[in-house]
Amino acid sequence: MANASKARGTRWESAIRDYLNGVLGYSHPTDWRLVKRQAQEGAKDVGDLHAWPFILEAKDVKSPAVPTWLRQAEAEAVNAGFPYGVVIHKVRGKGPALARVHITDAALSRVLADSGGYVPAELYPSAASSRFGYWTWTLAEFAQVLTAVRGTSSPVQG
Template sequence: MSNPSKARGTRWESTIRDYLNGTLGYSHPTDWRLVKRQAQEGAKDVGDLHAWPFILEAKDVKSPAVPTWLRQAEAEAVNAGFPYGVVIHKVRGKGPALARVHITDVTFQRLIGSGTLPDGFRGISFPTLNTRGQYWTWTLADFAQVLRAVRATLPPV
């Protein structure tokens, strides 16, 4: 039997992928917007999921370590050549829509400064700030709308 923690992580990654693709209506296998699980290869990790321009690091653990995870996500974004790294932390007993999506303050400011989000976040919930850890948090449902808005301003990759 495989490692139970690895199996749980794989299920969580697949749940995130399926939730985002379903919510955003991405289904065609050649659609550049399709959120995809990544096979790990080579010495440098490139994140669990690719959702251009975001690397998504999926975490299904009981005890959060958000600042550590965010450093990991940001390093993986650099390895993959993506501008933004975020962490998606499963909330026990809740569906994927209520998972927590964390982004560092520095990355959030770069995202806002990029001009890819509507002025005043029209139609998008503003995230909450964890002042101690210096990171922002959305639900996965809200992050799906952020992803949609950001991608609307980008050319296909």
């Protein structure tokens, strides 16, 4: 019998991938913008999903541990050679659009600086810094951020 937690995690990763690719209109398999699930290989984890320039760490658990997850996502971003790591936490009883996307204050500052003002103003954090050290979007809002950031960057072509 397959591991139930692993199967639930795989379904959640696939739901995130399918939601983002659908809402952003990505479908061609060679399109660099396509959000892709990653097979784990070697000792250094490279995240659950790749959505250049973000590593997406998917979590489908009842009890959140956001600071720990963010440290994991940021380490995986380094391992994969990506600038940013975020965590996507499933909200029970809700579809992918309402999932919570967490990013550290420091990473958000870099995203906003690197995007050169392309991130829509309504997606900026309030003037007060997050008291928890991270900021949260819905996955629907994150899709807008991803589009804006990708407007200013693309992966290095080898």
